[in-house]
Amino acid sequence: MEINSRALFREKRHTERLIREMLPTTIAYKMMKNAKIEAEYFESVTVFFSDIVDFVEISMVSSPYDVVAFLNGIYNLIDDRLQWFDVYKVETIGCVYMVVSGLPLRNGSRHASEIARMALDIMAETENLGVLHMPNRKILLRIGAHTGPVVGGVVGNKMPRFCLFGDTVNTASRMQTNGEARKIHISGATMEMLRGDERFTMSERGQVFIKGKGMMQTYWVDSMVTPANNSRMFRTHLNSPQDPASSDTVRQKGSHAC
Numbered sequence: 001m002e003i004n005s006r007a008l009f010r011e012k013r014h015t016e017r018l019i020r021e022m023l024p025t026t027i028a029y030k031m032m033k034n035a036k037i038e039a040e041y042f043e044s045v046t047v048f049f050s051d052i053v054d055f056v057e058i059s060m061v062s063s064p065y066d067v068v069a070f071l072n073g074i075y076n077l078i079d080d081r082l083q084w085f086d087v088y089k090v091e092t093i094g095c096v097y098m099v100v101s102g103l104p105l106r107n108g109s110r111h112a113s114e115i116a117r118m119a120l121d122i123m124a125e126t127e128n129l130g131v132l133h134m135p136n137r138k139i140l141l142r143i144g145a146h147t148g149p150v151v152g153g154v155v156g157n158k159m160p161r162f163c164l165f166g167d168t169v170n171t172a173s174r175m176q177t178n179g180e181a182r183k184i185h186i187s188g189a190t191m192e193m194l195r196g197d198e199r200f201t202m203s204e205r206g207q208v209f210i211k212g213k214g215m216m217q218t219y220w221v222d223s224m225v226t227p228a229n230n231s232r233m234f235r236t237h238l239n240s241p242q243d244p245a246s247s248d249t250v251r252q253k254g255s256h257a258c
Contacts, residue, residue, distance in 0.1 A: 066133040
């Protein structure tokens with residue numbers, strides 16, 4: 001009887017852990033207590049999307065097992081990096097990875113900075129990675145982000161998912177799809193939040209046509225420097241570094257550090 005009780009307790013703990021990993025902690029606890037879970041409005045968050053450039057082409061010349069192993073490797077790497085930032089992983093769909101900062105726990109005006117730091121970190125971590133079964137081919141990420149309001153809520157009963165809704169999500173996705181390989185493409189709203197943070201260097205991309213939005217002024221997050229040695233940690237424009245005196249560089253006085 002005691003053995004059965006221990007096994008039941010272990011199974012209960014395992015189930016609770018899985019629920020906490022699938023849903024935000026605050027929502028997971030409510031669900032375990034059978035409490036009503038209502039959608040919540042968040043006035044300002046920053047949503048991040050990334051995808052793998054030429055993923056369809058890679059998939060066409062790869063076995064399904066190779067594709068699964070490839071995605072699992074890159075996803076595990078990104079998953080491990082998230083713990084260092086105030087962000088929440090929403091979901092992965094194919095080669096698209098979605099993260100948000102500013103919910104479920106609000107973090108004031110820090111969400112844009114957290115996403116920018118995370119994006120630069122991921123770019124640096126994947127800089128020299130090759131596709132597992134195609135070692136001569138580099139992994140090229142394309143990242144986009146946008147800042148604005150969203151509604152978050154749990155959808156479904158059998159396999160509940162925490163989903164985000166609103167134009168902010170759509171625009172963030174458009175920043176990613178209209179971006180470029182190994183660059184971090186952000187909207188004007190995200191740039192405005194980062195403008196007051198002296199740790200980042202950004203540059204103007206210019207007017208870009210965004211489906212459903214029309215022409216939008218967008219920007220690149222270029223780099224940041226480590227506070228320890230004041231050296232530049234990473235620059236997304238690897239092949240064409242910005243001239244420090246260029247008029248289209250958006251920066252604050254002094255160094256821009258992480």
